Amino acid sequence: MGESVSNYSDYHYDYDQFNITLDYSQFVHLCENTQVNLFGAMFTPVLFSLAFIFSLIGNALVLWVLVRYERLRTVTDIFILNLVTSDVLFTFSLPFWAVDHTNGWIFGKAMCKIMSSIFFIGYYSGIMLLMLMTIDRYFAVVHSLFAVRFRKVSYAVTASLVIWGISISATIPEMIFSDITGNEEERLYCTSNYPPESTQMWQLLGCYQQNILFFFIPFVVIVFCYWRILNT
Template sequence: MGNEEDHYLLFLELLNETDNTTDLSYVVSNAAQLCSKKILNQFGARFIPVFYYANFLLSYLGNGLVLFIIYKYERLNTVTNIFLLNLVLSNILFASSLPFWATYHLSEWIFGMALCKIVSSAYFIGFYSSILFLTLMTFDRYLAVVHAVAAAKTRKRAYAIIASVTVWCISIVASVKELVLQNVWESPFNGLMCDESGYPEDTMERWRLVSYYQQFLLFFLLPLFLVMYCYISITVRILSTRMKEKCRTIKLIFVIIFTFFACWTPYNIVILLQAIQTHDSCSYSESLDYALYVTRNIAYLYCCISPVFYTFVGKKFQSHFKRLIATKIPCLKRHISLSSQSTRTTSQRTPHSAYEYKTDRQRQTDRNTHTQGGTTSF
C-alpha cells in the first residue's frame, strides 16, 4: 500500500512539473486535420466504374481487332509487328484489371488477398509496359526513316525480341512495390480495402514518393522527350525529300504528338502536385483527388486505344481492315475499294507507308531492308 501511495505522489509531482513548464518544445501547435472523403468517394463510385468498364470494352474491341488482323494478314517476321503485338498484349493485360477495380469502387474488395496483389501488379505492369512500347515503336520509326541504311543492318528479329524482353523486365521491376505493399484490410467505414498497408507510415510515405517520381520521370518525361525528338527528326527528314504525301504525313505526326501530350500531361502534372503537396487544407487535397480521377481516365483511355490509333492511320492496316469487312459483310464489298494483290503478299513485299521514301542509297539496300524486317507501318 505504501508503494502505491509513493507512486501516486510521484505521479502528481511530475504532473505539476509538466503543467508549470515554460519550455515551448512541449507545446504542439499543429492540430491534426482529418478530411472527410465521403463526397469524393460517392463521386468515385459513380464516375470511375463507368469509365473503367468503357475503357475495358474499348480496349478489348480495339486491341482484339488489331490482334486478329496481325494473326490473319501479317507474320511476326518484322520488327514492327513484334513491337505491335507486345503493345497489344500490354494493353490487354492492363485492361483485364479494370473490371476488378470497377467492382471495387462500387462496393468493396471481394476478391481476396492473392487477387489484390496480382491485379494490382498486372494493372501497373500493363500500364508501364504500354507507355514504354509506344515509345519504343516511335524510336523504331525514327531509326527506319532517319537512319534507314544503318537500320537495315540492326533492325532484325533478335533486336525486337531483346528490346521487348527489356521493356517487360523494366515494367515488372517498377511494379514489384505493388506485389509487396498491397494488402487487404477492413475499414470500419468502407469495408474490405485493397490498399498499401501493413508497414509503418513513414515507410509507406517514402514508397509513395518513389512511385510519384518514378511515374513522372521514367514513364512520362523520358518518353515525352524521346517521342518529340524522334518525330521532329522524322519531320525534318521528310521535309527534305520529294514525298508525294508529305503534307499528310506531317499532319499525322502532329496529331500523334499533340494527342500523346494532351492525354498524358494533365495526369502527370497532378501526380507531381501530389508528390510536392505543401498545402494541408482539405479543399486543396480534394481538388487534387478530383483532378486525378478525371485526368487518370483520359490517360487510361489513350492507353487502351493506342494500338488502333497507331495502326489504322496507316494504309496497310486500312487495307487489311477493308478486306476483313468485305469478307465478313459481303453486302459492303462493292462499296470498298480493294487492291487486286493478295494482302499477305502486299504486306510482305511492299511494307512502305506514309513515312517511307527512297533515296539513291536506299534503292541499293532495298532487298536487305525487306528481308530484315522492312520499315515501320504508320
C-alpha cells in the first residue's frame, strides 16, 4: 500500500501517444467589461458633480423663497421644506462619492460612516416625502371636505417627523457596517462590510428594504393617488 502511494507521482500521460487533441475554444471566458468600467469611472464623477451644482443652486433658491416669502404657513410649505432638506443631505454626499470613484476613499473611516448615513437618509427620506406629498394632494383634491379639518400644520410636522424616523432607522445598518476596504490595486473604498457569518442576511434585508419599502410601496401609492386625482 505504501509503495503504491509513493509511486503515484511517477505516472505521467503522453497526449501525443494517444492522439488526443485538446480544444480550448469551447472554454467559457469571463467578460471583464474593462471599457465599460473605465467609462463609468470617468462619467460617474462628472454626473455627480453636475447633480451637486444644479441641486445646490435649485434647493438654495427654493429655501430662500420659502423663508423669505412663504413664512412656512401651510402644510405644503412644511413638506417642501423637508424635501429641500432631504435633497441637500443627499447632494452634500455626492462630491465625496465622486472622489471615491476616481481616487478611492481618502477621507477616513469616520467620514465613510457619516457620508454613507447622510446619503441613505437623504435617499430614503426623499422618496417617502414625495409619497407623503402625493397623499396630501390626494386628500386635498379627492376628499376636500375631510382635508379642511385634517390638513393642519401640526399634522404636516408630525408626518414629516415620522418619515425622518423611518429613514434614519432604515439607515442604521449602513451606519454600523460601512467601512473602508481595499482591492488588488491598493485602493481604498467606502463600502458595506457585513460580518462573514451574516453577510447574506444583511444583503437580502437591504435588497428587500430598498425594493419593497422604498420603491414598490411608494410607487403603488403614488400611482393610485394620481389616478384618483385625475379621475376627480
